[in-house]
Amino acid sequence: MKRERVLMKGNEALAEAAVRAGCRYFFGYPITPQNEIPEYMSRRLPEVGGQFVQAESEVAAINMLYGAGGAGARAMTSSSSPGISLKQEGISYMAAAEVPGLIVNMTRGGPGLGGIQPAQSDYHQATRGGGHGDYRTIVFGPATVQEMVDLVGKAFDLADRYRTPVVIVGDGMLGQIMEPVVLPDPVDPDRLPPKPWATTGARGRRPNLINSLHLAAAECEELNRRLEAKYSEIRANEQMAEIVHPGADYFVVAYGTTARICREAVGQAREEGLSVGLLRPITLWPFPTKAFEEALETAKGFLTVEMSLGQMVDDVRLSVGGRAPVRFYGRTGGVVPSAEEVLGEIRRMVEEGDEGR
Amino acid sequence: MTSRTWERPSGTEIVYERPRSLTDVVTHYCPGCTHGIAHRLVAEVIDELDIRERAVGIASVGCSVLAYKYFDVDMLQAAHGRAPAVATGVKRVRPETVVFTYQGDGDLAAIGTAEIVHAAMRGENLTVIFINNAIFGMTGGQMAPTTLVGQETTTSPGGRRPQRAGYPIRICEMISVLDGAAYVARQALSSPQSIARAKKAIRKAFEAQLEERGLGLVELLSSCSVNWKMSPGDALRWIETHMVPVYPLGVFKDWTEAGAEAASSPVRPAAGGSDGAERRGEAAG
Amino acid sequence: MKLAIIMSGFGGQGVMSMGQLLAYAAMDEGREVTWLPSYGPEMRGGAAYCTVVVSDRPVGSPLTTRPDACIIMNRPSLDKFEEAVKPGGILVLNTSLCDRLPGRDDLTLVALPVTDIASDLGDFRVANMVALGAFLEVEPVVKSSSVLEALKKTLPEHRRHLLPLNEKALEAGALEARKRLQDRTA
Numbered sequence: 001m002k003r004e005r006v007l008m009k010g011n012e013a014l015a016e017a018a019v020r021a022g023c024r025y026f027f028g029y030p031i032t033p034q035n036e037i038p039e040y041m042s043r044r045l046p047e048v049g050g051q052f053v054q055a056e057s058e059v060a061a062i063n064m065l066y067g068a069g070g071a072g073a074r075a076m077t078s079s080s081s082p083g084i085s086l087k088q089e090g091i092s093y094m095a096a097a098e099v100p101g102l103i104v105n106m107t108r109g110g111p112g113l114g115g116i117q118p119a120q121s122d123y124h125q126a127t128r129g130g131g132h133g134d135y136r137t138i139v140f141g142p143a144t145v146q147e148m149v150d151l152v153g154k155a156f157d158l159a160d161r162y163r164t165p166v167v168i169v170g171d172g173m174l175g176q177i178m179e180p181v182v183l184p185d186p187v188d189p190d191r192l193p194p195k196p197w198a199t200t201g202a203r204g205r206r207p208n209l210i211n212s213l214h215l216a217a218a219e220c221e222e223l224n225r226r227l228e229a230k231y232s233e234i235r236a237n238e239q240m241a242e243i244v245h246p247g248a249d250y251f252v253v254a255y256g257t258t259a260r261i262c263r264e265a266v267g268q269a270r271e272e273g274l275s276v277g278l279l280r281p282i283t284l285w286p287f288p289t290k291a292f293e294e295a296l297e298t299a300k301g302f303l304t305v306e307m308s309l310g311q312m313v314d315d316v317r318l319s320v321g322g323r324a325p326v327r328f329y330g331r332t333g334g335v336v337p338s339a340e341e342v343l344g345e346i347r348r349m350v351e352e353g354d355e356g357r
Numbered sequence: 358m359t360s361r362t363w364e365r366p367s368g369t370e371i372v373y374e375r376p377r378s379l380t381d382v383v384t385h386y387c388p389g390c391t392h393g394i395a396h397r398l399v400a401e402v403i404d405e406l407d408i409r410e411r412a413v414g415i416a417s418v419g420c421s422v423l424a425y426k427y428f429d430v431d432m433l434q435a436a437h438g439r440a441p442a443v444a445t446g447v448k449r450v451r452p453e454t455v456v457f458t459y460q461g462d463g464d465l466a467a468i469g470t471a472e473i474v475h476a477a478m479r480g481e482n483l484t485v486i487f488i489n490n491a492i493f494g495m496t497g498g499q500m501a502p503t504t505l506v507g508q509e510t511t512t513s514p515g516g517r518r519p520q521r522a523g524y525p526i527r528i529c530e531m532i533s534v535l536d537g538a539a540y541v542a543r544q545a546l547s548s549p550q551s552i553a554r555a556k557k558a559i560r561k562a563f564e565a566q567l568e569e570r571g572l573g574l575v576e577l578l579s580s581c582s583v584n585w586k587m588s589p590g591d592a593l594r595w596i597e598t599h600m601v602p603v604y605p606l607g608v609f610k611d612w613t614e615a616g617a618e619a620a621s622s623p624v625r626p627a628a629g630g631s632d633g634a635e636r637r638g639e640a641a642g
Numbered sequence: 643m644k645l646a647i648i649m650s651g652f653g654g655q656g657v658m659s660m661g662q663l664l665a666y667a668a669m670d671e672g673r674e675v676t677w678l679p680s681y682g683p684e685m686r687g688g689a690a691y692c693t694v695v696v697s698d699r700p701v702g703s704p705l706t707t708r709p710d711a712c713i714i715m716n717r718p719s720l721d722k723f724e725e726a727v728k729p730g731g732i733l734v735l736n737t738s739l740c741d742r743l744p745g746r747d748d749l750t751l752v753a754l755p756v757t758d759i760a761s762d763l764g765d766f767r768v769a770n771m772v773a774l775g776a777f778l779e780v781e782p783v784v785k786s787s788s789v790l791e792a793l794k795k796t797l798p799e800h801r802r803h804l805l806p807l808n809e810k811a812l813e814a815g816a817l818e819a820r821k822r823l824q825d826r827t828a
Binding site for chain 2: 024025027051053055056057059060061063064065066067068069070071072073075089090093097199200201202203204207208209210211212213
């Protein structure tokens, strides 16, 4: 039976999806353009026996998440770019102490205070760990409200399975847009797999420790090797991407809101007879290198489009490995590229062929 | 006492032993350091209240960074200053646990001022053990916000000068004005009598949590003989002669009726003298 | 079929909810749709606007620089969006709060005193429904009955008594638009 479609704002749909995934604790601090998430959670969580805490800062919020995740709960925080920078300390600690949790970044223009319009200029921060030390977080870059909703449950599942923080990177537009969405069935948090490592009081067992301090260098190296083994497993098993029009001569590479716009441009280009497809990374880390191998069977060139001046394009170049030219087109600071602009770049790529850079 | 291997000779009686809530290890603390006393007091209170299996400790950053090795309870290690936020996360998820933070002055009174103030503002049911030794110990004796005027440290050569480096921060006085704080007290770990009072205060700070009255905070004036460049004995005396005048001892807030009365008259530090402190803790006790 | 509509006016003119009603109605009719608000300081004064895209296929960009239609509720909005409308597109204009007419002659223009009509009906706050009714008369992208159904679903209990007034406003807008279009063709 087809379930009911409801019209929801991206931020609210994400929050409801989190509740349905068994999230009962939210810690956050107001910042545009994600305020609908804490607002929604502040009234929704008490209905399901959960708690909402408006923290004194982003720094406090992420550390509350560290505590809540450490105590074994499904919990989350959300923010936008400048706030996410403040959270990096806690994310690093969570990665090191292997505490699961969900962090949502409704990205806005930067650097500095930047603006409040949609951007993708936090890609490097999100996919390279973001804080200090040798770590990664799983990062999703959904393109529609429905996909974002579907990825929330997956994000919590992966966070628990790998005991790692997971990041969902949206942008102002994805947070503010209303689209029809089918919400998932609710998960009972009491029926999730147990977390015997959590700090819940050492009743009838030896005390648990959640820690990221390793003063002996060899011990600290050992932690890093253990984390890296986990990341290798994630790289091998968790890549997600969509290839629209496989077998095309050229591919546009884009994620999130930009991918929607590029999809429209690719459609127009194909109406003009150009052999163009879209390669849309859904996991930004692990970067979907396997999808590039598939595209490279026919691809003569790639055009990366981002709402930044070129961040994901680095990963595209690494994945393509010099086997085809990689072009870049970006708008930034909150400016959203139009399908017409992208179409122009596609035409140029096809015209210039291998002559392009 | 699981790890002890000897048998108690018949006819003898145990009068002093390691609290169950402490692990049987040698600590890394310097000779003469009062952290060991503070750890022991906290562990004794946890034992006496029979909450070891419900306790979750939050270790901070500083000399007490390794507290997770010494308390035989569930422990989380927090970033510098963030222990009250981490504790909030744990306590909100597991209200049946008894959550305490153990933080130094570089942690709580500097980088972590926002977290402690707001945990108190929210009236979180947490217990905070705050070690004030007027210096950054772990990093090698730099100036702390609690460093006394004129006190020499590695970053206040020639002594702390208020014109450039401000004045000592009084945490108890700050926290006690917040409605969410249930119990706030300052005691010194400088003599057997004051240590006994410190333990009473710690117990009360845990009871505040057990009764869900809000935040309980105990500031413990402590010594750092190595960084103060004094003998352990001189260091303990220096607490009394130099720190107590600036950081008067006593109960600043007490949710119980009797306590509220005792804590009602304001405490003021002596202007400069060495023995002007009002010992309201003694009066109340 | 794909239609991008921008609705713009002062904050408080019900521009956002007008767009949401259209989006709800389109969803209930089985269409794909997006609703995107302008957000930020711009929402206080000046032009607050939203973009609704209705399509038979999943919506790519929820943004448009060349809308097929604009519903303009005040003068700053006309200044902002007049040039953006696609040639041959639709422009519904609230002349109650706009002291000029568009300069372009390549648009289907429906100019009517939306706020005055709403006030005559008894409440200026249903101006948005008057405008929506007028728009749907020119471009019936959804049935007005679907809009009313959507309103029924989204209106909180304590506002249910406003349904008849909203229905009247929707009809009044349609009627006025029909008159003006007939005058033009006559």
